[in-house]
Amino acid sequence: MIEQEKTRETWIAEGEQAFYKTYNRFPVVFQRGQGLYLYDTEDQEYLDFYAGIAVNALGYGDPEYTEYLKAQAEKLLHVSNYFYNTPSIEAGKKLIAVSGMEKVFFTNSGTEAVEGAIKIARRYAYNKTGGENYEIIAMKNSFHGRSTGALAVTGNDHYRDPFQPLMPGIRFAEFNDLGSVKALFSEKTCGVILETVQGEGGIYPATREFLEGIRSLCDQYDALMILDEIQCGMGRTGEMFAWQHYGAKPDVMTVAKALGNGVPVGAFLARGKAASAMVPGDHGTTYGGNPFVCAAASKVLDIFQSRKLTAHVKEMGEYLWQRLEEAAATYKEILGHRGMGLMQGLEFSIPVGPIVSNALLEQKLVLISAGTNIIRFVPPLVIEKKDVDEMMKRLTRAIEASL
Numbered sequence: 001m002i003e004q005e006k007t008r009e010t011w012i013a014e015g016e017q018a019f020y021k022t023y024n025r026f027p028v029v030f031q032r033g034q035g036l037y038l039y040d041t042e043d044q045e046y047l048d049f050y051a052g053i054a055v056n057a058l059g060y061g062d063p064e065y066t067e068y069l070k071a072q073a074e075k076l077l078h079v080s081n082y083f084y085n086t087p088s089i090e091a092g093k094k095l096i097a098v099s100g101m102e103k104v105f106f107t108n109s110g111t112e113a114v115e116g117a118i119k120i121a122r123r124y125a126y127n128k129t130g131g132e133n134y135e136i137i138a139m140k141n142s143f144h145g146r147s148t149g150a151l152a153v154t155g156n157d158h159y160r161d162p163f164q165p166l167m168p169g170i171r172f173a174e175f176n177d178l179g180s181v182k183a184l185f186s187e188k189t190c191g192v193i194l195e196t197v198q199g200e201g202g203i204y205p206a207t208r209e210f211l212e213g214i215r216s217l218c219d220q221y222d223a224l225m226i227l228d229e230i231q232c233g234m235g236r237t238g239e240m241f242a243w244q245h246y247g248a249k250p251d252v253m254t255v256a257k258a259l260g261n262g263v264p265v266g267a268f269l270a271r272g273k274a275a276s277a278m279v280p281g282d283h284g285t286t287y288g289g290n291p292f293v294c295a296a297a298s299k300v301l302d303i304f305q306s307r308k309l310t311a312h313v314k315e316m317g318e319y320l321w322q323r324l325e326e327a328a329a330t331y332k333e334i335l336g337h338r339g340m341g342l343m344q345g346l347e348f349s350i351p352v353g354p355i356v357s358n359a360l361l362e363q364k365l366v367l368i369s370a371g372t373n374i375i376r377f378v379p380p381l382v383i384e385k386k387d388v389d390e391m392m393k394r395l396t397r398a399i400e401a402s403l
């Protein structure tokens with residue numbers, strides 16, 4: 001007897017029945033991945049230039065990575081942070097080596113890394129003045145996560161308004177406008193948080209003047225500079241961390257997304273005066289830094305070194321830039337092209353929803369938007385020129401079909 005395969009429609013109906021509805025999903029059910037391609041329940045093949053929101057840096061099914069995870073799954077998954085475990089020590093040492101930071105705390109997500117960073121700033125203020133200098137400067141158009149703390153520093157009213165009042169003491173400046181940051185700085189400021197390259201907000205890299213200016217202001221006021229590298233870090237821009245393109249080093253940094261290549265692991269890192277602001281009892285997590293997720297992070301960091309991935313990203317980033325410039329020259333609806341390395345965006349004069357949807361459903365190309373008018377390109381970091389060419393073919397057809 002042949003077992004009846006469940007149709008895509010049935011899967012989707014069952015999912016909708018089960019899930020708390022906070023997402024409008026595309027009508028595609030993915031079942032497996034290989035290399036740069038995803039396969040749905042009907043075994044249709046999709047080229048992935050989205051990487052699960054800049055997560056799957058190595059693409060799908062990388063043999064070296066997968067074998068390592070399998071071996072760790074057989075050894076040990078979890079023990080809690082009341083004990084040491086070898087993969088977390090290895091991953092921690094490697095992350096410190098590539099970031100030039102001093103201390104690391106592993107989290108389960110990007111949001112939790114941001115929470116930890118906020119707590120460092122608040123604890124630093126508490127140590128200094130009993131907490132009188134509790135203000136944190138954040139940026140408009142930013143994204144730092146969905147917990148109430150991370151939301152409090154996220155500059156997007158659409159996400160914030162239904163959950164007000166959020167944590168007090170947060171003031172919002174204009175990204176890339178140093179004057180607006182300066183105007184908010186005072187003796188009450190304990191930290192500044194920003195993405196080195198704004199991701200969800202539409203792929204806006206910080207200018208050199210802005211990032212280095214914030215560093216000077218933080219030094220002047222003894223405030224902590226917190227860089228959120230959750231999306232732009234882990235090689236995405238062609239350096240291990242985006243701030244390494246600039247002459248400014250953060251006191252606190254957050255990482256997640258590509259750190260585990262799909263296994264949920266994030267981290268916050270700190271150095272100097274920030275590295276000892278919190279003390280035993282101030283912060284904790286049950287799962288965070290467990291042997292399984294840290295084996296993933298450890299292997300990912302090894303692969304970055306052995307395959308020289310940042311150099312590869314620089315080369316592929318330039319090629320993607322060149323090809324997207326051609327598109328920008330062809331279509332008058334493309335107003336702008338921004339980004340660094342394999343984190344680029346095309347801004348359109350029209351909403352990009354129809355293009356993204358046509359790309360996915362008709363051209364079998366997985367893309368993501370950022371805001372209503374921007375298409376975001378955050379492919380796996382292991383792409384080759386031929387993959388960029390294939391993506392351009394499909395993208396062009398999707399644009400033509402939507403204009």
Ligand SMILES: *Cc1c(COP(=O)(O)O)cnc(C)c1O
Binds near residue numbers: 109146231232
């Ligand atoms: C995705 C993202 C987050 C939140 O990470 P989660 O893992 O979804 O909690 C925070 N900051 C930035 C810049 C991000 O891109």
